[in-house]
Amino acid sequence: MTLSACSKLRESHLATKPIACSLDELRGLDLGSTAVWGTPSRVDTVLKHLDGVCIDMLEEARNSFDTLIVVGGGTRIDAAKMWRAERRPDLRLVAIPSVWGSGAEASNIVVQNAKDKKEIRIGDQYLPDIRCVVLDLLDSLPEESARFACGDAWSHALEGFLSPLADDSLRRELSDLMRAMSELPLGKHPDWFELSARACQGQAKSSVGLVHGIAHTLERPLQIGQPGYGWGHARLCALFLYPVARFNRQASDVFETLLAEYELDPDLLMNKMHDLFSIRDYDLVLKPLEKHWAQVMRDPCTRTNSALVRPQSLAFFIDRALP
């Protein structure tokens, strides 16, 4: 899929926040006094293209600046969305993602780390005003992170599509999106930014499912219990897409029925999921999955999975998730 095709895909969303701007379009806007928040190297990259002042902490924008540009991944963008909504709702917020996947730059959802779980808040007050892509940021993106980010984007699109809360219009939109995504490599490609943002906006209209329920539950325990392995949300989403897709297929006919109805090739999708799967990583997470299964079941995302997740469903992931 070309960038121009991506532009066509986003046309239907131009009237809604956040406005998707090219870097040239953003440069042409009068943003007033502008603060830029992100890691130093990313801020430096952005400041090569845009005027602004680097800030180290969001509070530095408490009493000044007309615009806040946040550059980073989903966690940092969500932090800026939350801070702006609570402390400076009059501040213009521009979100520049350093990687695709979370779609935080395009959604009205913020995910925050609470004591022992993820807290999800939803509201239009969290929507950035503008989202923009700075392609130079891709230069420093590790290949592995790019791959995991593809898994995150795929999990938004597929789980949003399969969600029992999705309607026909959304499923049509997300099935078109998945066809476009299936043409991209599972790695660095600029079109992922736009398609990932659309996937996130789509799932926000329905829900996600068990992949996210597992990722939200296991992220913190894995980071504590297996430090140094680099566990994060996107990596867990990439890992569990395939086993959860297999679970959904065997538990219910919804998966097959919906894919057929919207003319998606199940084998093509399963191959993509399998390409994102890692048996080494799966072996590392099985015991934590077993330990935290009760919490997985209670996660709100799990409870809107396309197939019902029961206490005994754990056995599938232990014994039968792989062919």
Place this chain on the structure above:
Amino acid sequence: MSNHEQLRQLILDILLLGPEEYSLELCRDQVETWDSLSVVSIAVGLNETFGYHPTPSEATAIHCVNDVISLLEAKGISFGD
């Protein structure tokens, strides 16, 4: 397994209840875990177990286990077992 048994197991699994907490009179306002997400889960579970997917209005009109039985019986699924 009878339809009654299948429904009982479904409700226990979704609402995360112990067997002693189940009854046909069990209602939403008696069970903390019977929230809006459980309504979604019950709809999904009924489709998987009995092959009938309640409409959104049917699903939200379910307030107790007996309502589920009434709904399914109206769709030709017998609980006379």
